[in-house]
Amino acid sequence: MPVELHFTRTNGRVDAAIDRLMEEVGGIVHTDIVREIILAGLKAGQENGGRADLKLMNSSMKEMRFTAKVFGPYRDVRKVTVFGSARTRQDAPLYKMATNLGKKLADAGFMVITGGGPGIMQAVNEGAGPEHSFGVNIRLPFEQMPNPVLMGNPRHISYKYFFNRKVAFLKEADAVVLFPGGFGTLDEAMESVTLLQTGKRYPIPLLLVDTPRGTYWERLLGFLENELAGRGYISADDFSLMERVRRPEDAVARIRHFYSRYHSVRYVGDLLVIRMRSALEKKDVDRLKKEFADLLVAGGDMRLSGPLDEEMSEPEGVELPRLVIDFNKRDFGRLHQLVDAINAF
Numbered sequence: 036m037p038v039e040l041h042f043t044r045t046n047g048r049v050d051a052a053i054d055r056l057m058e059e060v061g062g063i064v065h066t067d068i069v070r071e072i073i074l075a076g077l078k079a080g081q082e083n084g085g086r087a088d089l090k091l092m093n094s095s096m097k098e099m100r101f102t103a104k105v106f107g108p109y110r111d112v113r114k115v116t117v118f119g120s121a122r123t124r125q126d127a128p129l130y131k132m133a134t135n136l137g138k139k140l141a142d143a144g145f146m147v148i149t150g151g152g153p154g155i156m157q158a159v160n161e162g163a164g165p166e167h168s169f170g171v172n173i174r175l176p177f178e179q180m181p182n183p184v185l186m187g188n189p190r191h192i193s194y195k196y197f198f199n200r201k202v203a204f205l206k207e208a209d210a211v212v213l214f215p216g217g218f219g220t221l222d223e224a225m226e227s228v229t230l231l232q233t234g235k236r237y238p239i240p241l242l243l244v245d246t247p248r249g250t251y252w253e254r255l256l257g258f259l260e261n262e263l264a265g266r267g268y269i270s271a272d273d274f275s276l277m278e279r280v281r282r283p284e285d286a287v288a289r290i291r292h293f294y295s296r297y298h299s300v301r302y303v304g305d306l307l308v309i310r311m312r313s314a315l316e317k318k319d320v321d322r323l324k325k326e327f328a329d330l331l332v333a334g335g336d337m338r339l340s341g342p343l344d345e346e347m348s349e350p351e352g353v354e355l356p357r358l359v360i361d362f363n364k365r366d367f368g369r370l371h372q373l374v375d376a377i378n379a380f
Contacts, residue, residue: 040078042071049077072096091196098192098199105192106169106207114169115140115290116148116204118223119155119214128246129214130158136212136244136283137162143287148207150200151191155214157182171203201226210240210290215251231276232269234367237300238374240293241277242286252279272368275375296378298355303345307362307370311377314356315339319380323358327373335361 044050053073057063076092083089117137123130137147137159147163149156151170160168161184170185172193185191194200204223205211211227213220224243230236243252256279263269280286298310315323317339324337331337340357347353358377362370 037081040074040081042074046074094195095199098194098196099202102171102192102199102203105190106203109146112146113144113209113294114146114148114207115210115212116208117155117159117212117214118150118204118216118220119159120216120220121150121152121154121156122217123154123158123214125158129155132244132246132283133158133214134162136286137164137168139283139287140290141167143291145209145287145290148204150204150219151181151185151193153182155216157184160184169207171200173197173200205230205236208239210242210293212242212244212286213252214244215249221255228273228276231371232273232367234364234370238297238367238371240290242289243277243279244283244286245279245281247281270368272366272372275368275371292378293374296380297374298352301346303343305361306343307360307364308340308343308346309358309360309374309377310352310355311358312355315358315377315380320358323373323376326376327369330360330362330366330369330373332361332363335363337361 038046038049040046040049050070053070054066056073057066057069063069079089079092117133119129119133123133133155139162140147141163146167146169147159148169148171149159151160151172156170160170160182165184165188168184168188168190170181170188170191172181172185172191174193174195180186181188181191181193192203194203201223205227213224213227227236227241231238231241243256245251245253256274259269260274264271264273278289280289294312296311296313296315298312300307300309302308320337320339324331327337337358337360340359342353342355342357343359
């Protein structure tokens with residue numbers, strides 16, 4: 036008779052066996068989380084008589100583990116994910132713009148993340164150089180090899196599943212830059228803006244790049260404005276989540292400005308904590324509180340603070356000043372505008 040398993044420590048000998056296994060293996064830091072991963076695997080084995088679901092879970096877990104291993108040593112380096120068409124020719128103006136963007140990002144201290152293929156992806160990797168590049172490729176029915184810049188690069192990952200690849204693209208990014216492209220590029224554009232609009236991804240710059248006379252993004256934004264905003268499917272503030280730029284140097288300048296004072300955000304309970312590189316003055320906070328009162332819950336506040344007690348267990352950024360907000364967890368376009376206002380002081 037199978038043992039009924041629970042994530043609480045009520046599994047008797049099974050819990051003891053898992054504890055012994057982790058002790059035998061050694062080197063496991065967050066034993067509470069690893070214990071639940073093991074239990075999830077055991078429970079999945081009990082609940083799934085077929086192989087298909089188990090194979091999907093197994094491959095996803097392996098891909099996510101390897102993603103964390105590859106990106107882990109570079110957590111302190113800002114990274115920019117760049118999307119665009121694999122079919123862009125090397126003699127096209129957009130290819131040259133993408134190469135220039137990659138170089139300027141690397142010169143500014145950023146690393147780049149691309150899909151690892153040809154076209155815009157190869158151009159960005161060429162500009163940044165292999166030492167500043169990540170490639171997150173996808174295995175397709177037709178063979179897609181990594182581009183020459185990433186061939187043999189230890190920061191190249193090949194994925195079976197698109198959803199795991201998307202996690203790597205967006206979880207690791209401090210900014211997203213989109214060049215014109217096909218279905219895949221549009222999918223990545225909509226995925227990115229949806230995560231920002233719903234608050235499933237913390238604020239980052241989302242930049243739409245085209246040639247000075249290009250109409251690709253202009254026409255798409257016109258559709259979004261007329262058909263989505265015009266019908267009330269999205270709000271006007273959602274357009275604050277993205278910005279068009281015409282030159283690579285403008286994209287780099289916009290990304291650098293976004294992190295000029297703003298550092299990062301996190302939730303502590305129901306509070307939104309904005310970490311900043313330098314403190315605001317009280318008069319500036321009073322101005323922000325008035326201008327962005329609609330972001331606050333009823334009776335909520337916006338105040339300066341040091342690290343909260345719950346943050347003290349995480350040493351990263353503990354020295355940074357904070358702006359603590361009783362955020363309504365709804366208006367993320369306005370939150371992006373607040374970040375811009377913080378950087379403007």
